[in-house]
Amino acid sequence: MPESSRATTTHRRLLLLCFLSSSALCFVLSEPVEAEEEIVSRSHFPDGFLFGTTTSAYQIEGAYLDDGKGLSNWDVFCHVPGNIKENGNGDTADNHYNLFLEDIELMHSLGVTAYRLSISWTRILPRGRYGEVNPMGIMFYNRILDHLVLKGIEPFVTIHHHDIPQELADRYGGWLSPLMQEDFVHFARICFESFGHKVKHWATINEANLFVDMAYIRGWYPPSHCSPPFGKCSAGNSDVEPLIALHNMILAHGKAVKIYRQEFQGKQGGSIGIVLHAMWYEPLRANNELDQQAVTRGLAFGVGWLLDPLVYGDYPSEMRLFLGDALPRFTVDEMDYLKGSIDYIGINHYLTLYAKDCLHSSCAPGGSDHAIRGYVYTTGDRDGVPIGQPTGNARFFVVPGGLKNIVNYMKQRYNNMPMYVTENGYAPPPGEEVQLNQILHDVKRIDYHKSYLAAVASSIRDGADVRGYFAWSLMDNFEWIDGYTVRYGLYYVDRTTLKRIPKISALWYRDFLANSSGNGLDLTQYHGRLEQDLRVAGLEDL
Numbered sequence: 314m315p316e317s318s319r320a321t322t323t324h325r326r327l328l329l330l331c332f333l334s335s336s337a338l339c340f341v342l343s344e345p346v347e348a349e350e351e352i353v354s355r356s357h358f359p360d361g362f363l364f365g366t367t368t369s370a371y372q373i374e375g376a377y378l379d380d381g382k383g384l385s386n387w388d389v390f391c392h393v394p395g396n397i398k399e400n401g402n403g404d405t406a407d408n409h410y411n412l413f414l415e416d417i418e419l420m421h422s423l424g425v426t427a428y429r430l431s432i433s434w435t436r437i438l439p440r441g442r443y444g445e446v447n448p449m450g451i452m453f454y455n456r457i458l459d460h461l462v463l464k465g466i467e468p469f470v471t472i473h474h475h476d477i478p479q480e481l482a483d484r485y486g487g488w489l490s491p492l493m494q495e496d497f498v499h500f501a502r503i504c505f506e507s508f509g510h511k512v513k514h515w516a517t518i519n520e521a522n523l524f525v526d527m528a529y530i531r532g533w534y535p536p537s538h539c540s541p542p543f544g545k546c547s548a549g550n551s552d553v554e555p556l557i558a559l560h561n562m563i564l565a566h567g568k569a570v571k572i573y574r575q576e577f578q579g580k581q582g583g584s585i586g587i588v589l590h591a592m593w594y595e596p597l598r599a600n601n602e603l604d605q606q607a608v609t610r611g612l613a614f615g616v617g618w619l620l621d622p623l624v625y626g627d628y629p630s631e632m633r634l635f636l637g638d639a640l641p642r643f644t645v646d647e648m649d650y651l652k653g654s655i656d657y658i659g660i661n662h663y664l665t666l667y668a669k670d671c672l673h674s675s676c677a678p679g680g681s682d683h684a685i686r687g688y689v690y691t692t693g694d695r696d697g698v699p700i701g702q703p704t705g706n707a708r709f710f711v712v713p714g715g716l717k718n719i720v721n722y723m724k725q726r727y728n729n730m731p732m733y734v735t736e737n738g739y740a741p742p743p744g745e746e747v748q749l750n751q752i753l754h755d756v757k758r759i760d761y762h763k764s765y766l767a768a769v770a771s772s773i774r775d776g777a778d779v780r781g782y783f784a785w786s787l788m789d790n791f792e793w794i795d796g797y798t799v800r801y802g803l804y805y806v807d808r809t810t811l812k813r814i815p816k817i818s819a820l821w822y823r824d825f826l827a828n829s830s831g832n833g834l835d836l837t838q839y840h841g842r843l844e845q846d847l848r849v850a851g852l853e854d855l
């Protein structure tokens with residue numbers, strides 16, 4: 314692998330110091346190091362490294378009641394006026410249900426070697442365990458998988474990405490009930506049986522740690538549970554419910570993996586892991602020991618909360634220390650099957666924030682002085698200066714070094730098990746994309762992917778076992794509570810015609826994957842090609 318050049322700017326190298334075997338006794342120290350220059354090419358990655366794009370079912374499929382699909386919690390949630398920006402919903406989304414062949418063709422033209430998708434629970438099981446399997450749903454995903462394989466694109470399949478059958482939400486409040494574990498296992502088993510011979514990479518659940526925050530601490534996602542000072546909801550307890558919901562999701566994961574390993578993995582030969590929301594923190598007060606400890610705690614409460622049980626069989630000791638009996642306990646039997654229950658870690662990375670200690674220091678109101686937050690206050694700015702370029706999400710900033718740091722942290726904490734960057738992507742801040750030509754000439758997105766890919770290449774050079782990178786997202790789509798107002802796609806999707814139109818980032822990714830660009834990027838070349846593409850598609854007047 315060739316050495317890439319280095320620039321003179323500095324960022325911080327992560328040092329994880331652990332004493333004894335307890336993660337409570339780990340301190341994250343950072344020291345300034347040279348940052349890698351944003352020069353990256355495909356040849357900086359090992360052979361077989363997966364380069365992909367990623368989406369999720371609810372965000373792109375549409376066809377929300379077609380061919381026997383049942384209602385999901387997101388279908389219902391989006392139909393309540395006011396829940397989603399501009400009252401958007403996934404009823405039609407990108408109509409991928411009907412346009413999937415075209416979308417696979419787009420990916421093929423980009424030259425990706427992998428595609429990460431998720432399965433709509435209610436397309437397979439319209440009523441969860443309380444109804445029949447929908448054969449049309451099985452057929453739909455089989456057709457997708459067949460066409461991907463035909464085009465030489467490796468499917469990377471997430472079983473559950475936020476959308477659950479409304480039936481299960483109604484019956485037992487979704488993930489708050491341990492009964493969800495059996496529902497998930499039932500769903501996962503059907504997926505292994507129906508698709509397992511075509512899928513070599515399974516992820517059980519997407520970002521369970523972010524999901525419980527959004528659904529049970531902040532109350533922004535269904536079932537909209539929260540309590541003050543985190544938010545005003547009609548039900549919920551932000552200090553306790555997220556712990557219960559995540560506990561159920563962890564056990565559901567463990568049980569599904571047990572079944573996969575016992576009954577399917579041998580003959581199907583796939584690997585199975587989980588995808589987490591992997592944030593990075595820097596101390597708010599530079600060189601302040603308390604804020605260094607806040608970084609360590611924040612990572613344990615963010616990353617360790619989900620991954621420690623799956624690798625070591627139990628929650629991080631600092632969580633037990635601060636949360637006491639509010640943190641559920643695993644039985645000996647559960648610890649046994651949870652321990653070692655991932656073959657790889659899926660890293661969704663979007664954010665680096667500053668962390669400030671709230672155990673010994675005073676913090677702004679809003680919940681950071683609560684145990685559920687690990688007594689850590691997080692913010693994107695220090696003295697009014699943002700930690701990186703702002704984006705379309707108020708908490709996401711462009712800090713490529715954060716990806717390198719979180720990868721190195723995982724490498725240390727989880728013995729360098731295989732990792733995939735299962736999501737990483739950029740949406741511009743509101744107001745920067747008013748005209749269509751601003752949307753299509755997305756230079757900042759190109760810079761973003763280049764700099765984050767450079768960070769991954771650099772981690773690999775340092776010995777991290779990272780095996781793939783998936784750009785979020787193939788195309789603009791339904792961005793949860795932001796509806797269609799925030800765009801992450803390499804392709805623009807016209808909301809009236811649903812036509813997919815390449816942005817210059819798509820042209821860049823295509824060249825990057827063909828190993829013919831990335832450095833000394835001549836943007837005029839892309840502008841010209843884009844115009845030509847639009848002319849060919851008869852869209853020149855857009």
Ligand code: FCB
Pocket residue numbers: 369372519520523590661736785792793801
């Ligand atoms: C992640 C989600 C994904 C998408 C991106 C922008 O947290 O997994 O569905 O919304 O954020």
